[in-house]
Amino acid sequence: MQSELGNDFPLAKFLSRRIGVHSSALPDEIRYLVEDLMSNGKLQALVATTTIAQGINFPVSAVIMGAYNYPYVGPMPVRDFWNLAGRVGRAGQDSMGWVGISARDDQDLQNVSSYITSASGALLSQLSDAIDNAIRHAQSDFDLWLLVDERWSAILQYISHLRKQVQSQEAFLAQLEQKLQGTFGYRQLPADKRNFLRDSIRRYASSVSLADAKMSDATGFSSVSVRQIIGILATSGITPNDWNKNQLFSEQNQSMQKLVGIMLNTYEIKKSIEKLSTSERPLDQSSIARLIIDWVNGQSVSRIASRFYPGEEMNSAIQKTTQALYKVVAHSATWGLAALQSMPTSGVDWDGLSEIDKKRMANLPAYLHYGVNTDEGVLMRKNNIPRSIANRLGQLYNAAVNGEIFSQPTDSVNTWLSNQGRETWESARPAGSRLSGEEYKRVWEKLNGIN
Structure with a gap:
């Protein structure tokens, strides 16, 4: 933690008292190591934001929520609440789990109770609200629908995904109608909203070509966004x-x-x-x-x-x-x-581009994801090397394979890292780091699941 975030970052002191902190304001490797400590019973308490709910599975006897509201936003989405509640009392744990939400007074307690009660109607309410927004702009194009309510993006992306799978436009529209009829939220809507949603989705679906659908599916953007980006890029002067x-x-x-x-x-x-x-x-x-x-x-x-x-x-x-x-x-x-x-x-x-240059070009987004500026550094980060030593270790690996990093078997990096002794890890260690080379290797082994 000190090596990645600075010697004075206070969370390292909390760990010495068996208190962990987990939030999106921490690098991925540190969050993983904190989760590992919690999974192995090394922590007495974990102070966390709602990021802890994203699929993490370790024994928790209790969740205490300071509030059910997000600052400046309002009540947290019901989905976030149930994700948090689902952390406790799982099968195989010794005792029943419990969830507590702090309440300031009797009125606040009533508000909490009402919030929990509202969970069952959340999906229908979201869908109905999105339709209300769309009805107010019924004569507009779908790009305006997205502008006023981004929830439509997921619906439009799903339509594009389905279009890619079905070659025939007629079969696609029939299958889309069938999918819609089988949706619980759709069946619960009033007839007027049901008809509006069906007709609007058919109108959009009829405009989606197979090429649009493939590009939407490949990028994760709606076809509306894809068309806009293609147009903007064409006049941007990007070379x-x-x-x-x-x-x-x-x-x-x-x-x-x-x-x-x-x-x-x-x-x-x-x-x-x-x-x-x-x-x-x-x-x-x-x-x-x-x-x-x-x-x-x-x-x-x-x-x-x-x-x-x-x-x-x-x-x-x-x-x-x-x-x-x-x-x-x-x-x-x-x-x-x-x-x-x-x-x-x-x-x-x-x-x-040559095949190698195509791989280098496709690697550029990974530079952003991993915080490095070389292909070798990306390779190290993909194999769980901390960012602070990734570029340097990548240089050493590149030299070891004579610059042929793109032609190595998939297990080459892990094998090479496992075989490196103290001197290699020490030479990659940044000046002034609180970790020794051996400790960096131990961190890598932990991140890589090596006991």
């Missing part, structure tokens, strides 16, 4: 040179800013970025591009934090920075860059 990694991740040119600007016009990506943007530190085209470039070029999280949030208390700055890095850069921007690459108007000359 093959803009995709050169030395250009793309350099502060001296505007390539990354251009691409981030296009991402911010994509409904599916814009929403996740808006959630982290604040009046004190708006996440705009320029700041996101700079965040990406610093992250990819190996700047430490603490250094990025001091640059991105100057004047703010360092621990708070680091938490905000890691949230921006792992939610915006490692997720949304990675997704966006990969999608832009695949568009026919992206400026990438795929047909003119």
Whole structure:
């Protein structure tokens, strides 16, 4: 934790008292190690945000929620609540689990009870509300529906996914109708909303070509977004040179800013970025591009934090920075860059690239995901090497295979890492790191499931 986030980061002190912290403001490797400590009974308590609910399975006897409201937002989605509640009292545990929600007074207690009672109607309410929004814009195109209510994106993506699987347009429409009729939420709707939804979905489905569906399925964007991106890229002036990694991740040119600007016009990506943007530190085209470039070029999280949030208390700055890095850069921007690459108007000359260069080009989004700027570094990160030593270990591995990293068998990296002695790990250790080379290897073994 100190090696990745700085020597003064306070969570390391909490661990010495068997108290763990888990949130999206921590790097993936640290969250995994905290989960491992909890799974093995090494922690007495875990203070966590709702990220702990995402599929993690370890013995928990109790969940105590400080509130059921998200700050400045309102009650948490019912799905998030049941994910949290489902952590406790699982089969195979010694005792029945329990969930507590703190209440300030009797009125607050009644509010909590009402919130829990409302869970069963949540799905129907969401669908009905989305239809109400659409009815207010019934004569508009689907791009306006997405603009006012991003929930439609998932529905439109599902339609595209189904279209890709069915070659015949007529068979596709018939199967779509059948799928709709079999949906519980649809059957519970009033007749007028049911008819509106059916007719609107048929209208959209009739406009989706097989090519649109394939591109939508490949990118995770609705076909509406795909068409918009293709049009924007065509007039953006993006050239093959803009995709050169030395250009793309350099502060001296505007390539990354251009691409981030296009991402911010994509409904599916814009929403996740808006959630982290604040009046004190708006996440705009320029700041996101700079965040990406610093992250990819190996700047430490603490250094990025001091640059991105100057004047703010360092621990708070680091938490905000890691949230921006792992939610915006490692997720949304990675997704966006990969999608832009695949568009026919992206400026990438795929047909003119060699097979090796195609692999290098396809690796660029992984630079954002892993926070490294070499293909060797990506390879190390994919094999659970901490970011702080990934590029250096990658260089050593590259030399060991004579630069042929793309032609190695899948187990080559793990085998090579397992066989390296103390000297190799020590040589990759950053100057001033609190971890020794042997300790880095132990961390890698733990992340890699090696006991």
